[in-house]
Amino acid sequence: MAQSPTPPGPLEYLRRWPLQVWLLGVGTFLYAPLLALVAFSFNDSRRNIVWKGFTLKYYAKVFHDAALIEAFANSLTIAAISTGISLLLGALAALVLWRFRFPGKAGLDGALGLPIVVPEICMGVAMLVFFAKVLPWPQGLVWPLNLGAIIISHVSFSFPFVAVVVRARMASFNRELEEAARDLGAGELQTLRDVILPHMVPSLIAGGFLAFTLSLDDFVITFFTSGPDTVTFPVKVYSMVRFSVTPEVNAASTILIVLTVILTAIALRLQGNQVAAAAHQPVERG
Amino acid sequence: MEQSWKSARGIFAAALALPLFWLVVFFLFPLGIVWLYSFGENRGLTDIALTGTLSNYLRALEPLYLKIFVKSAGIAALTTGLCLVIGFPVALAITFAPPKAKGWLLMFIMLPFWTNLLIRTYALIAVLRNEGYINQSLRAGWGLANGLATRLGQAPLASFQPVELLHNNFAVVLGLVYVHLPFMVLPLYSALDRLDTSLLEASLDLGAGHLRTLFRIVVPLALPGIASGVLITFIPALGAYLTPDLLGGPDSQMIASVIERQFKRANDWPFGAAMSFLLMYLTFIGIAIQGALSRKSREPG
Numbered sequence: 001m002a003q004s005p006t007p008p009g010p011l012e013y014l015r016r017w018p019l020q021v022w023l024l025g026v027g028t029f030l031y032a033p034l035l036a037l038v039a040f041s042f043n044d045s046r047r048n049i050v051w052k053g054f055t056l057k058y059y060a061k062v063f064h065d066a067a068l069i070e071a072f073a074n075s076l077t078i079a080a081i082s083t084g085i086s087l088l089l090g091a092l093a094a095l096v097l098w099r100f101r102f103p104g105k106a107g108l109d110g111a112l113g114l115p116i117v118v119p120e121i122c123m124g125v126a127m128l129v130f131f132a133k134v135l136p137w138p139q140g141l142v143w144p145l146n147l148g149a150i151i152i153s154h155v156s157f158s159f160p161f162v163a164v165v166v167r168a169r170m171a172s173f174n175r176e177l178e179e180a181a182r183d184l185g186a187g188e189l190q191t192l193r194d195v196i197l198p199h200m201v202p203s204l205i206a207g208g209f210l211a212f213t214l215s216l217d218d219f220v221i222t223f224f225t226s227g228p229d230t231v232t233f234p235v236k237v238y239s240m241v242r243f244s245v246t247p248e249v250n251a252a253s254t255i256l257i258v259l260t261v262i263l264t265a266i267a268l269r270l271q272g273n274q275v276a277a278a279a280h281q282p283v284e285r286g
Numbered sequence: 287m288e289q290s291w292k293s294a295r296g297i298f299a300a301a302l303a304l305p306l307f308w309l310v311v312f313f314l315f316p317l318g319i320v321w322l323y324s325f326g327e328n329r330g331l332t333d334i335a336l337t338g339t340l341s342n343y344l345r346a347l348e349p350l351y352l353k354i355f356v357k358s359a360g361i362a363a364l365t366t367g368l369c370l371v372i373g374f375p376v377a378l379a380i381t382f383a384p385p386k387a388k389g390w391l392l393m394f395i396m397l398p399f400w401t402n403l404l405i406r407t408y409a410l411i412a413v414l415r416n417e418g419y420i421n422q423s424l425r426a427g428w429g430l431a432n433g434l435a436t437r438l439g440q441a442p443l444a445s446f447q448p449v450e451l452l453h454n455n456f457a458v459v460l461g462l463v464y465v466h467l468p469f470m471v472l473p474l475y476s477a478l479d480r481l482d483t484s485l486l487e488a489s490l491d492l493g494a495g496h497l498r499t500l501f502r503i504v505v506p507l508a509l510p511g512i513a514s515g516v517l518i519t520f521i522p523a524l525g526a527y528l529t530p531d532l533l534g535g536p537d538s539q540m541i542a543s544v545i546e547r548q549f550k551r552a553n554d555w556p557f558g559a560a561m562s563f564l565l566m567y568l569t570f571i572g573i574a575i576q577g578a579l580s581r582k583s584r585e586p587g
């Protein structure tokens with residue numbers, strides 16, 4: 001079975017051909033549809049099947065499609081605002097759970113886990129009912145206030161994720177640092193700002209990225225909270241996809257894929273630095 | 287050591303207030319209303335009377351809907367099984383890859399996961415539809431075969447019929463596997479990564495083949511990780527809405543489609559509420575099983 005000059009070690013499965021073939025197959029399965037989607041967004045043919053030549057005209061069309069641009073802007077706005085709120089709420093929740101002992105702590109912990117595990121469809125209908133019966137969101141508010149219902153729903157499902165990420169990071173915090181700051185005369189707020197927050201930063205970045213992606217990606221919950229004048233990008237693409245496969249959708253999707261790849265690369269880069277930073281500070285890991 | 291909340295009431299209250307408020311008002315309360323509605327009855331177009339009736343739940347257990355529950359569970363189980371079979375070798379390859387390749391392979395599995403679900407589903411539609419890439423390739427192949435047949439003096443073949451790949455249960459399962467594969471690979475990887483490799487080496491040294499080592503040593507040791515991967519895949523697959531909606535046909539309805547219809551079109555909120563809480567209870571049962579399994583796996587250690 002060994003084809004390379006040195007035969008693979010007993011556990012070097014990656015160097016055995018059956019597994020290589022398997023990985024290649026899985027890779028094709030995962031990536032071929034996406035690569036085809038990207039490739040055909042540059043294809044100069046409406047029929048989207050046979051390659052007729054390179055063109056950017058569908059991108060031009062996308063950039064002139066006011067409804068699509070508006071949906072895209074809505075999605076980015078919702079993601080940005082809900083990420084901001086989620087970071088604040090998630091960090092506070094993580095701090096409380098990390099720092100304090102209190103009655104009902106297990107209950108709060110469990111309840112915070114709920115938005116992560118509840119099926120999207122159940123949360124979607126709950127938000128639909130809530131905004132229909134309890135807090136009807138006024139129609140015709142100025143942008144971005146008209147997106148309020150969607151933003152609120154997005155915060156509800158993303159801030160627990162932020163809390164999980166921040167709490168995991170705080171587990172590696174050396175509490176003696178906090179005591180030292182206190183002994184040296186720092187007040188609560190100053191300790192928080194100068195000692196705890198800097199330790200938290202990498203997890204805030206990771207959590208923020210997570211919240212942003214979750215918000216940008218969400219279809220089901222948005223589908224139940226969006227109205228005719230608050231269409232997001234996924235909801236818009238959904239209505240386009242239902243009717244047909246068109247190069248415009250390919251172009252719009254490609255833009256979003258590229259955006260995701262860039263965001264992922266930035267996040268990995270920052271997390272790589274975080275790992276490097278952790279390696280230089282062995283004290284913190286205790 | 288954690289601090290008692292009593293020693294710093296002010297800070298405790300200030301930090302807790304916002305997240306607690308949000309969780310209660312914008313999450314627990316909406317779910318609570320749905321729960322109450324599941325015991326209600328429609329009165330007129332928009333009014334729902336909370337009568338404490340169980341009729342919505344009884345209706346959900348009628349054969350028509352019970353069949354959809356069973357079918358959803360079946361589709362989710364098939365998806366999970368396929369993900370396990372496809373994902374296990376991948377997790378194995380990542381586990382024993384050199385450290386540098388490990389990071390790249392993990393990203394290779396995760397990157398599609400970060401891509402928008404709708405876009406991934408759309409990409410599959412473009413592959414599977416009657417004018418899609420697969421059928422176009424088949425059509426081209428058919429054309430070639432036809433040309434060959436006529437040249438050999440045979441009667442021309444019947445005209446090409448596209449293979450129906452979209453809008454059926456096959457497409458739903460394929461789409462769910464496509465979407466959920468990373469859910470399976472990651473827990474499998476983290477379980478395999480903790481294995482004591484000396485046990486595997488011992489098994490191989492003592493003359494067991496790779497397959498035998500796999501089934502007698504690796505699988506039993508990684509069982510808790512496998513169980514957790516199975517549940518992490520099964521739970522979202524059971525409640526999937528978008529994939530069956532876009533890839534499925536009229537007979538591939540899953541629970542989520544029924545729930546959506548009650549709220550958006552049929553306007554039968556109490557029944558939809560009962561269905562969503564049944565789905566939620568199923569989810570909780572799954573999570574409880576997973577929690578019990580992972581506790582059990584930690585105990586003997």
